[in-house]
Amino acid sequence: MRLSARLLVSSIAVLEFGYFSPRLMAQMPEPSPKAPQAATETPAPSQDKGVKGLLGTEDNSPAFRDVAKELRCPTCTGLSVLESDASFSVQIKDQVHEQMKLGKSKEDIVKYFVERYGPWILREPPKEGFNLLAWAVPIGLLVLGPILIWLLIWRRRVQFNVHGVRSTEALVHEMQERLQAMKEKNG
Amino acid sequence: MLANYGFYLIFLCFVCSFYGFVSAIMAAFWRHRRLYNSSKMAMTVTCLSAVSASALLIYAFYQRDYSIAYVAKNSSNDLPPIFTLTAFWSSLEGSHTLWTSLLTIVGAVAVWTGNKDNEHIMPYVAGSIHAVLAWMFYLAITHSDPFVLNLPAPTNGRGMNELLQNIYMAIHPPMLFIGYTTLAVPFAYSIAALVYGDITEGWLKTTRRWTLVSFCFLTAAITLGGRWAYVELGWAGYWAWDPVENSSFMPWLLATALLHCLLVQEKLGHLKRLSLVLGIGAFFMCYVGTFLTRSGVVSSVHSFAESPIGPNYLIYLAGLVLISSAIYAFRAPSILPADTEKVWGVSKESALVVTQFLLLSFAAIIFIGTMFPIVSEAITGQRISVQAPYFNMFAPWVGLGVILGIAVGNLMRYQSDKIPYGKKIILGAIVFAIPVTCFLIYMGDVMSTKKTSSLIAQLVGLYLASWAIGCLFGDLYVKLRDVNFKYGLFFSRSQGYFGGWVAHIGMMIAIIGFLGNYRGMEERVTVHAGENFSFYGYRFEFAKEGIQLRQEHNATLYTAPLKIFRERDGVMIEDAHPAQSKYPTKDQVFNEIAITGNIWHDIYVVLVDFDKIDGKRVTFQININPTVRFVWGAVMMMVLGGLIALFDKFRGNRSRDVVAGAWEVSA
Numbered sequence: 001m002r003l004s005a006r007l008l009v010s011s012i013a014v015l016e017f018g019y020f021s022p023r024l025m026a027q028m029p030e031p032s033p034k035a036p037q038a039a040t041e042t043p044a045p046s047q048d049k050g051v052k053g054l055l056g057t058e059d060n061s062p063a064f065r066d067v068a069k070e071l072r073c074p075t076c077t078g079l080s081v082l083e084s085d086a087s088f089s090v091q092i093k094d095q096v097h098e099q100m101k102l103g104k105s106k107e108d109i110v111k112y113f114v115e116r117y118g119p120w121i122l123r124e125p126p127k128e129g130f131n132l133l134a135w136a137v138p139i140g141l142l143v144l145g146p147i148l149i150w151l152l153i154w155r156r157r158v159q160f161n162v163h164g165v166r167s168t169e170a171l172v173h174e175m176q177e178r179l180q181a182m183k184e185k186n187g
Numbered sequence: 188m189l190a191n192y193g194f195y196l197i198f199l200c201f202v203c204s205f206y207g208f209v210s211a212i213m214a215a216f217w218r219h220r221r222l223y224n225s226s227k228m229a230m231t232v233t234c235l236s237a238v239s240a241s242a243l244l245i246y247a248f249y250q251r252d253y254s255i256a257y258v259a260k261n262s263s264n265d266l267p268p269i270f271t272l273t274a275f276w277s278s279l280e281g282s283h284t285l286w287t288s289l290l291t292i293v294g295a296v297a298v299w300t301g302n303k304d305n306e307h308i309m310p311y312v313a314g315s316i317h318a319v320l321a322w323m324f325y326l327a328i329t330h331s332d333p334f335v336l337n338l339p340a341p342t343n344g345r346g347m348n349e350l351l352q353n354i355y356m357a358i359h360p361p362m363l364f365i366g367y368t369t370l371a372v373p374f375a376y377s378i379a380a381l382v383y384g385d386i387t388e389g390w391l392k393t394t395r396r397w398t399l400v401s402f403c404f405l406t407a408a409i410t411l412g413g414r415w416a417y418v419e420l421g422w423a424g425y426w427a428w429d430p431v432e433n434s435s436f437m438p439w440l441l442a443t444a445l446l447h448c449l450l451v452q453e454k455l456g457h458l459k460r461l462s463l464v465l466g467i468g469a470f471f472m473c474y475v476g477t478f479l480t481r482s483g484v485v486s487s488v489h490s491f492a493e494s495p496i497g498p499n500y501l502i503y504l505a506g507l508v509l510i511s512s513a514i515y516a517f518r519a520p521s522i523l524p525a526d527t528e529k530v531w532g533v534s535k536e537s538a539l540v541v542t543q544f545l546l547l548s549f550a551a552i553i554f555i556g557t558m559f560p561i562v563s564e565a566i567t568g569q570r571i572s573v574q575a576p577y578f579n580m581f582a583p584w585v586g587l588g589v590i591l592g593i594a595v596g597n598l599m600r601y602q603s604d605k606i607p608y609g610k611k612i613i614l615g616a617i618v619f620a621i622p623v624t625c626f627l628i629y630m631g632d633v634m635s636t637k638k639t640s641s642l643i644a645q646l647v648g649l650y651l652a653s654w655a656i657g658c659l660f661g662d663l664y665v666k667l668r669d670v671n672f673k674y675g676l677f678f679s680r681s682q683g684y685f686g687g688w689v690a691h692i693g694m695m696i697a698i699i700g701f702l703g704n705y706r707g708m709e710e711r712v713t714v715h716a717g718e719n720f721s722f723y724g725y726r727f728e729f730a731k732e733g734i735q736l737r738q739e740h741n742a743t744l745y746t747a748p749l750k751i752f753r754e755r756d757g758v759m760i761e762d763a764h765p766a767q768s769k770y771p772t773k774d775q776v777f778n779e780i781a782i783t784g785n786i787w788h789d790i791y792v793v794l795v796d797f798d799k800i801d802g803k804r805v806t807f808q809i810n811i812n813p814t815v816r817f818v819w820g821a822v823m824m825m826v827l828g829g830l831i832a833l834f835d836k837f838r839g840n841r842s843r844d845v846v847a848g849a850w851e852v853s854a
Contacts (some may be wrong), residue, residue, distance in 0.1 A: 125572070125573055129573060130566060138548075142548060
């Protein structure tokens, strides 16, 4: 029997989904069009190695971790393949090992996976095209927000300094009183 | 039989809440007191029958009445008693029932404890809660009826989700739902204030109380959820930024922002409209979260159409936004900005605005991150993932802002651009932070971090957090000196401030705890029975007998006994039993994690795999997780702070000084 220690565990990692929605399992993203092809390409021995991989320590190498933590576990929500032992993750980890044995650099391996599975396999949106928005908006918010607040307060302070310690309401009130006084005076 | 009664009760709830909604609106329109009382009664009846329906469902669980589909699906004969109770909310229909029942209780309490100062807006309050309830009961009847029959009744159920058979999952959902439902009260009061066209005398006090209750429950619930992930899922972390976690975090951020906004409103009378918007927004976020998790829209836009509950939630959310913003657009001008002479200045009120900015922009970033895959797929057709690395990119900057805001903002005073003893406190804290940081670095073994950027982030973070703690202590000292160290007087007069102080210290300790994530360590080791290995100053000894079998309740455990010794003095610190468990109703295997260690780091041991034939060869994964216990402790402090602030008798009273009596202290 294929032992999948954390298979389900991590695949239901959506945790509260557990009680929120029993449908979660059905909602697992279907692999992108290229994925099945990738799965069939994976030779059978590699599958075996996947199981043995759990009984090995080759996952400890820092170079491997560096790559594996950038790829998402296809069947979990929120975890990298490094953090997951779901069968799909184990397959991907095996592929990473294979690629590393070919002597490829981190960039090349990441590119290899993006070509196979699409940018979906990366844990953060690629910084290009429409996806730039996901990066630009938060940065803009964090940078422009304080400036905006500072300007607003500064504007208030300018008013404050020009008019002394009086609020707008007080000023309006005062002007109305003066107007009233002028009216009375004039007639 | 039971099922029929249950369904009748839920139907009665729907009818009553709908009637309550209509009668409350008419009562408000005609200013008809008895009609309003009738609406109040409708709320009470709704509450009673919803609670009875829940009780019936729980009864069915204990009777193992598998003629009810929900019971058959989520429990089995061998389920232990405690989990038989929690199986009630272990799946969609039950958690919906729990949520609605809690909301009826909150509604009834809110209506019956309505302050006399809020008399004029109470019909609107009741109406808003009734409207939400009516919709939720409609949903319960049409799409998530827990009393659907399953005949003929099977002799055994399918069993509860094994992952949820955990004590944290027993407490977490009810607490989270209490947190969500109590936010309904600030929401109802905000809508009521808008429709009525004014903020009534008792508005602030009531809203503040309920928001604080919600804050305490949400804080505790989010952490319990994290703790559950930590002890149950086996990936050695407690926060993965996944959509479900995010959707419980966003209401927390908004509720916290609301608390700070109410503070400005109380002291100066400014930011009233922002309070109203936040009150509505926080509640809205609870439903956004539920929508995200229940409709399945998170995993793919396409799965959204398949679930019937998704479109319903979407209609509800759209309706909520439309109605709320329409009410706001028409009525907000009648909420007058500030009826005081208080002028805005570069002082504590500005610091509080910065706080709100940070909390809200963090909520916005999380919202964008959570929704972006959906939007991107809908617009470009390309599927992308937004996961932890994205959020971890922005979180430290928000954290930095929070530290600076808490440190300096607490020292500032309202309506004054001078900080009393400012230089002394800030400089003192700079000096104070040096030994504290050194202590933390030494005890936490920070210098062992391998990556330079992580090391720098930790050093800066630890220093600034300890500096902020120094500033907070300095501020407390100054405030105490103002009252000549009369502690009783200080506590009775500044209980709210003190609660906030405790919560802020907790926040700083939590940040120190979060920084530990930068230096976590991980190692996979394969050993034979009787062998031992060393890692991070500990010696791990795997028992000679190899894997052992054990039966616990309904689970079969494959345990790998692992003795952990401290290398320095050879003392055994733990006889750990990491295991894999197998439940009779499922084919999968689950991890039982062994966690030990001290306050500075947890040793987290997962049994990854073992030789199925003789059980003599196993693979462990050992994680060293620094300062995780800081986080748990810090969150308890934050909840404690919230509770202290909650029982401040005078906060929120306009006539505070009258109530409190003359509290001037002679110097």
